[in-house]
Amino acid sequence: MVQPSETAELPVATVVLKPKRARPFFGRHPWVLDTAVLRVDGAPADGDTVDLTTHDGTFVARGLWNSCSKLRVRLYAFDAATNLDAALWASRIRSAVAMRRSLGLDDSSGAARLINSEGDELSGLIVDRYGDWISVQMTSLAMSRHLEMICDTLESLLSPRGILLRGAERGLAKLEGLHLSDRLMRGTAPTGPIFVMEHGLKFGVDITEGQKTGFYLDQRANRQAAAGYARDRRVLDMFCYSGGFALACAVTGGARSVLAVDSSAKATGLAKANAELNGATSVAVETADAFEKLDALKASNERFGMVILDPPKFARSRASLDDATRAYHRINRLAVDLLEPGGILVTNSCSGAMSREDFLVMLAGVAQRSGRTIQLLECRGAAQDHPVSASCLEGEYLKCVIARVV
Known part of the structure; x- marks a missing residue:
């Protein structure tokens, strides 16, 4: 691979846009896809600084080049006086x-x-x-x-x-x-779990091998919001990971009982340890496949006052959106079927390819197929330490809907 130039912080090449493709970048959108590029004047190495211009030579922005990706240039400056140093x-x-x-x-x-x-x-x-x-x-x-x-x-x-x-x-x-x-x-690296506090709860976090960077920080405010609906309810927390939602509902929210389920034995091990750490005796943790567990609970005529769904990313791209929508529909339908009248559904999607509108349309389909009314109480996103650029709404990946199911 060609190494970046020693003067890579200064522009070493010019990426020229196709006609009529500059508008998003004048609007400060930071992603230039390969399909927008007319030609490259120069021979930038991956990581080099490049200027972005219109097809007739007008400066648009400055960014970093990557020939390996369909996202050819990431933009970081929108005036010619700013160097990427x-x-x-x-x-x-x-x-x-x-x-x-x-x-x-x-x-x-x-x-x-x-x-x-x-x-x-x-x-x-x-x-x-x-x-x-x-x-x-x-x-x-x-x-x-x-x-x-x-x-x-x-x-x-x-x-x-x-x-x-x-x-x-x-x-x-x-x-x-x-x-x-x-x-x-x-x-130095931590020799064991790191213990952190969140809204009065203590969590052990594995930052060396845990999911994401160790904990789902984006759900901090949503865990607190969900806890506000949990009092005296029997709660089912699917895809519980290390027990964030489960413990918030049990300890902060005053749930009558919580069943926390995840398919990963490592995750449920963390959840059990965190429940013990917080003295949450009302929390039971089980290792099981989510769809199989939901089917089994339905077959046993179990009912809950609250069901929480926080599944992994079902849609990794627009190409997989149809399959993902069916998966979201199925799991939400199962959750709705387990809810007693007036029960609370807390349902999440971390798939950036699925828009908020797509997610709500899916829920409307669940309401239709189940014959239940779904009342939207809160439509939430990631916590405030996960800001989204108004110029790049693709960064708004997390959808958290709190609803009442009649």
């Missing part, structure tokens, strides 16, 4: 961290997302803090060329005990041409 990256990292501090999310006993990719003008970079440790995840080959500088800045700014790199999802890494493995970047 270490000072710019450091400034944006400091700005992102300062915003979390302003939200009161800088308590070292807790956990928070410090950098949320496009939402913080740092497309391809995700940074989470768990207590005294920092987890970094790269989803862009071009941005990964700046990994050492990013770690230096985080270390200087936050003085963590350690900084760990987590690799991107396998499918995404392949699409980007990324070859980053999990490893320690700075300091």
Whole structure:
């Protein structure tokens, strides 16, 4: 592979757009797909800085090149006076961290997302803090060329005990041409779970091998919201992972009982440990396939006052959306069938390819097929430390709907 130029922070090539393809980028959308590119003037290496122009030579934006991806250029500056240098990256990292501090999310006993990719003008970079440790995840080959500088800045700014790199999802890494493995970047690695506080609950988090970067930080506010509906209800929490929703409902929400289910024995092990850690004796944890468990509960005529669904990403692209919609419909239909009249459904989708409108249309189909009325009480998204750029609404991936089923 050609290595980035020594002067990669300065533009080394010009990416010329096809006619009538510039409007989104004048609107500050950060993704330039290969289908929008007319030609490339120059020979940029992956990770090099390039200028984006209209077909007649008008400057549009400045970004980083990646020949391995259909997302050819990620844009970071929209004026010709801004260089993509270490000072710019450091400034944006400091700005992102300062915003979390302003939200009161800088308590070292807790956990928070410090950098949320496009939402913080740092497309391809995700940074989470768990207590005294920092987890970094790269989803862009071009941005990964700046990994050492990013770690230096985080270390200087936050003085963590350690900084760990987590690799991107396998499918995404392949699409980007990324070859980053999990490893320690700075300091020391934790020797066991890290314990963090969330709304008065204590969770053990595995940041070296856990799902995502260790915990579903994006659901923080949604767990608290769901707990507000749980009092005196019998709750079923499907895809429970380490027990976030289950414990919020049991301990904070005052649920009568909670059955938490996940197909991963490692996840249910974490959930059991966290239930014990918080003295949540009303929580039972079971390892089982979600669809099989829901079918079995329905066959046994079980009924619940609240069902929570937080499945993995069913739709990884628009091409798989039809199959994903059927899967979402099936699992929500099963959940509705298990709810007593007036029961609460908390249903989630983390599939970015499925829009909020698509998700609500799916729920309308569930209402029709089940013959039940579904009253939407809250339509929520990710927690506030996961900002979304108004110019890149594709970053609004999480849908959390709280509904009453009559």
